Amino acid sequence: MERMVTSTMTWYLEKNNISIEEQAGFRRGSMAKSSSALKNSVVVNSLLKSWNATNLRYEESPHPTVLLRIPGLTHESFDRNWNPKATSLMQTSATARAYVFHTALPATTAGAKEGHETEEKYFLDWLRLTEEFLVFVSSSELVISRALYENNVQKWPLDMRFVLGNVGNRTITSTNEFYTCDGDCNKLLWTNTTQFVAVDKTTRKAAKLPDWYLSKYKGKGYMDKGLIVKPFSRPDVTYVHPHVVQWKDTDNYKHTNWTSYVRWATDALHAALLLQSPSLPSHYSPYTTTGDSVTSTAKAALHGITEDIIARGLQKMHIVYLRECLQGESVEIHVWQNSREEKELVYFSVVKDGEDVCQIKFWFFT
Incomplete structure (x- = not known):
């Protein structure tokens, strides 16, 4: 951070x-x-x-x-x-x-x-x-x-x-x-x-x-309350993108830098879209995960987001930091969308040892 x-x-x-x-x-x-x-x-x-x-x-x-x-x-x-x-x-x-x-x-x-x-x-x-x-x-x-x-x-x-x-x-x-x-x-x-x-x-x-x-x-700022970014629940079906925390991800406290989580989320989203691309060769599997097929999980977790929507540009982002992680530790970046919400909204949760470390929302322009 x-x-x-x-x-x-x-x-x-x-x-x-x-x-x-x-x-x-x-x-x-x-x-x-x-x-x-x-x-x-x-x-x-x-x-x-x-x-x-x-x-x-x-x-x-x-x-x-x-x-x-x-x-x-x-x-x-x-x-x-x-x-x-x-x-x-x-x-x-x-x-x-x-x-x-x-x-x-x-x-x-x-x-x-x-x-x-x-x-x-x-x-x-x-x-x-x-x-x-x-x-x-x-x-x-x-x-x-x-x-x-x-x-x-x-x-x-x-x-x-x-x-x-x-x-x-x-x-x-x-x-x-x-x-x-x-x-x-x-x-x-x-x-x-x-x-x-x-x-x-x-x-x-x-x-x-x-x-x-x-x-x-106290009372001198322009806001009545502080910034409220509430944690959210992670669903059962998500695309899971693995990552090992690298030296470049950390700050001089040896903890993950506050921007690294956003970079991981961005990479995970593009990986999920790549894996569900119809032009992707069947033998091509650059990312590994546990559980169900990576490709089918990527398709099931996302509901409408596309590379074209992403190319319109990010409009808003919320991020909340819950715990720390260190160089060499393994994390999973979970990506998903809610089928009842707009297709421009994507959720992310960085998970370490089964616990949420950081949660992020991306809203892209319509």
């Missing part, structure tokens, strides 16, 4: 040979100005320094918001249909969030007064919060506009609006909106709403946010 602060911070400290004592002081926030400088250096002096994000602005009202111009997508952001990859949109959203969380807000908009030295401030006090807690993604929603699929719409650079959605007792929800930046006709391209859960560093269990944080931010 996405780890916004702690892992990046640790990587920077260790990479630059900062002593154990200094690391401890840094994490406790006891290094005063040098601590603030180091925090900012996590981004400024490391990978994100060359990202070339510009025009960072902060607005306190009506809801805490950061505006930012980012480089945008790249040639690697598109699949073989030349449609934007959901995983790339997620990674772009995560990178933009990380940049904002690690970059000091402009002094003039962070409460500084002329002629007075002030402490650096960060959006949503993220660095202070993550000195006390681990923060993980628990659920996410991706909504894509048709404009993103238009060839004549520029996709780099982009303007981003990053706004606080909701603060609950244990969760923080925020939304990233990405727009074209071609004058007065900025088009919304996609929106990513993500809910984070605070986790105690010692017990590794969900924890209540500190009182100072709740007092400052």
Whole structure:
């Protein structure tokens, strides 16, 4: 999953040979100005320094918001249909969030007064919060506009609006909106709403946010409630796509990255469609599973989705993270549709040792 602060911070400290004592002081926030400088250096002096994000602005009202111009997508952001990859949109959203969380807000908009030295401030006090807690993604929603699929719409650079959605007792929800930046006709391209859960560093269990944080931010977001993505039941008949978690699937916590599940789901869906293709040779069976015939299972599990529908583009995605999985572990990606629902909706469940690890819904354009 996405780890916004702690892992990046640790990587920077260790990479630059900062002593154990200094690391401890840094994490406790006891290094005063040098601590603030180091925090900012996590981004400024490391990978994100060359990202070339510009025009960072902060607005306190009506809801805490950061505006930012980012480089945008790249040639690697598109699949073989030349449609934007959901995983790339997620990674772009995560990178933009990380940049904002690690970059000091402009002094003039962070409460500084002329002629007075002030402490650096960060959006949503993220660095202070993550000195006390681990923060993980628990659920996410991706909504894509048709404009993103238009060839004549520029996709780099982009303007981003990053706004606080909701603060609950244990969760923080925020939304990233990405727009074209071609004058007065900025088009919304996609929106990513993500809910984070605070986790105690010692017990590794969900924890209540500190009182100072709740007092400052609860009720300040634009959403009445956090992002609700409810788990769903898995039917008896599904197409089952096997996968062994690879090194490339993991993050620097050695857990599966939050985007990898979406890539697995995409691959599983295309595998199911390939296996039920009438032009597929009878002897061709590139995927293995247990139980019934792979081909017949793929046909029975899907009700109307086609490659042509997929080529129209992904319109919306819901994802909820339930458990972790590690490199070398075996998982099964279950794919199915409900025959009573629209043919553009596809369900996925990533299963490890019989338990759901992650659940996803794809809605494609009609």
